[in-house]
Amino acid sequence: MDIDDFLNAPGRADGIGHARKLIDLLGIEYIYVQYVTVTGRVVGKGIPAAHWEDVAGRGVQLVYGSTANVATDRAGHYLGHGPEASELLALPDPDTFAQLPWDGRIARVFARLFRNRDEETDPGATLDADCRTNLARLQAAFTERHGTHLRIGTEPEMLWLRREKGELVGVTKPHCYHIDQFEELREVTLRSVAYGRALGLDMIQGDHEDAPGQLELNFAHDDPLRTADRLITYRQICRQVARELGLVACFLPKPFQGYPGCGCHHNLSLWDGGHDEERDLGTSTCAPGVRTHLTGGTNTFRTADGASRRHTIGGIVAHLPALTALACPTVNSYRRLRDSGLWAPVTAHWGHQNRTCAVRVSAPDRIEFRVADSLTNPYLMAAGLLAAVDDGLTRRLDAGPPLAASAYDTPGPRLPGDLGTALAALDADDVVRAALPGRLYSTYTALKGDEWDRFLATTTAWDFDTYLDHTP
Known part of the structure; x- marks a missing residue:
């Protein structure tokens, strides 16, 4: 499984331990586990710092559609993944752990995304909609x-x-x-x-x-x-x-x-x-x-x-x-x-x-x-x-x-x-x-x-300015 290779990568355990030292030394109370959607939006979940090691090992779960901003098309259909889809696993990348300088109680860490271990197809595989892991x-x-x-x-x-x-x-x-x-x-x-x-x-x-x-x-x-x-x-x-x-x-x-x-x-x-x-x-x-x-x-x-x-x-x-x-x-x-x-x-x-x-x-x-x-x-x-x-x-x-x-x-x-x-x-x-x-x-x-498609279907002030007196 890709997820096991990531969890057992050389140096990752040391990175998790170093993050714990920063948490304790700096008084960090809360951590944003974040990733980037296909449009460049930052999404994720927050966790109390007391649960850092647990989350670093198990990840947090979010709907697959979060990689597409949980957005729907004009017809109301969810884009990327439907509501019936499983949930992805977002696993923190400890090398990216950092305290936020504007509020020292908070830290952020980027995550890599994987398919859930319970999936029938490619369980634990890298999520192909993860733009960061793809790069x-x-x-x-x-x-x-x-x-x-x-x-x-x-x-x-x-x-x-x-x-x-x-x-x-x-x-x-x-x-x-x-x-x-x-x-x-x-x-x-x-x-x-x-x-x-x-x-x-x-x-x-x-x-x-x-x-x-x-x-x-x-x-x-x-x-x-x-x-x-x-x-x-x-x-x-x-x-x-x-x-x-x-x-x-x-x-x-x-x-x-x-x-x-x-x-x-x-x-x-x-x-x-x-x-x-x-x-x-x-x-x-x-x-x-x-x-x-x-x-x-x-x-x-x-x-x-x-x-x-x-x-x-x-x-x-x-x-x-x-x-x-x-x-x-x-x-x-x-x-x-x-x-x-x-x-x-x-x-x-x-x-x-x-x-x-x-x-x-x-x-x-x-x-x-x-x-x-x-x-x-x-x-x-x-x-x-x-x-x-x-x-x-x-x-x-x-x-x-x-x-x-x-x-x-x-x-x-x-x-x-x-x-x-x-x-x-x-x-x-x-x-x-x-x-x-x-x-x-x-x-x-x-x-x-x-x-x-939404843009083409939207009437704006330009339409009125251009066509209001178009005829006769």
């Missing part, structure tokens, strides 16, 4: 196949808003890089950085972007799984800071027309070798694995012939339409892509330092995937990128010459222009589709297909 599997398979590993760094843009006369408005003015506007968000920045460091994020830089209230705070790159965990953690931090300051943390990709949207650029590099290093982030309130980063080794993009970088770009460009369904997962996402000229990519080009392209060589040792936005599920996004890069390296794909001109003024294959088109591209791409096996794919596409 861990793909990450290991990629390294075994190529002898190298991918490292990812993200640029999570989002907006800080306040309610003013019933409307949401930016806390600051839309002046890019303006230190005075950055200063307006000083308390947001300082709290986010402090909470981030306490939860294992090596915060490295930040700036005010060019939309109202738009802030980007970056943390150091790492392997895909740890980076995805940290992006989810960063989003939770933003929600908490917003609660404390009476603000609204907004992750919409395109909240305001006429201003740039919120991207989540993924910076990729391919490495040979390296080792885990526990970084001193000024805190000892979390498991060592939370502070651990992959470091050292040789960046293969720096090789003289540039083959690994070329084939990495070739793989991503070849699968851009399907990757867009994971990078831009909402109806609102495509308002960002359609507002041409405001930094978001619109065509499937790549270039050197060309910010209008979908893929940019931002430095000799890294490339930037610019399609992803602020609502992407980082586990699914990284899974899709691993699959595309794997295909590029395996088939030695070449993306052709780089684009030097503005992609906004250059003819070329366009990225999908709406969620429905992107989902169709994903369905037609065997490589990227295979990165979401079984129920992970069917649940994601069912949820997103229903979202697109």
Whole structure:
């Protein structure tokens, strides 16, 4: 059984014991056992800390449909799994145990999901709708196949808003890089950085972007799984800071027309070798694995012939339409892509330092995937990128010459222009589709297909503004 392999994995018992030491030392009273749904929502259960060892060994049970937000389609049918389905087991991953810096009585731990031991089919097997465990599997398979590993760094843009006369408005003015506007968000920045460091994020830089209230705070790159965990953690931090300051943390990709949207650029590099290093982030309130980063080794993009970088770009460009369904997962996402000229990519080009392209060589040792936005599920996004890069390296794909001109003024294959088109591209791409096996794919596409269907069936103010006086 997969569940027994996980429970008996080397070092896991030590991790459970270390968590107990933190519980006792820090006075932790309650623990969130959390995981991430296919849409990127954090769900789970809470347990009194006195029951840590019991839950670490037996897990907590939740309905299978929780991986799909326990959502129903327009016809009222549950998506992903029906109400008759069994319950999954969420088993804590002790390497992710951390005290919450804003309330020391609470800790959080990520979980891996398994089928119940009483299931008639595949009892105790890894739950195929678990996006986090799926990424861990793909990450290991990629390294075994190529002898190298991918490292990812993200640029999570989002907006800080306040309610003013019933409307949401930016806390600051839309002046890019303006230190005075950055200063307006000083308390947001300082709290986010402090909470981030306490939860294992090596915060490295930040700036005010060019939309109202738009802030980007970056943390150091790492392997895909740890980076995805940290992006989810960063989003939770933003929600908490917003609660404390009476603000609204907004992750919409395109909240305001006429201003740039919120991207989540993924910076990729391919490495040979390296080792885990526990970084001193000024805190000892979390498991060592939370502070651990992959470091050292040789960046293969720096090789003289540039083959690994070329084939990495070739793989991503070849699968851009399907990757867009994971990078831009909402109806609102495509308002960002359609507002041409405001930094978001619109065509499937790549270039050197060309910010209008979908893929940019931002430095000799890294490339930037610019399609992803602020609502992407980082586990699914990284899974899709691993699959595309794997295909590029395996088939030695070449993306052709780089684009030097503005992609906004250059003819070329366009990225999908709406969620429905992107989902169709994903369905037609065997490589990227295979990165979401079984129920992970069917649940994601069912949820997103229903979202697109609901949007098409919804009457809005636009309909009245456009058609009220259409005839006679």
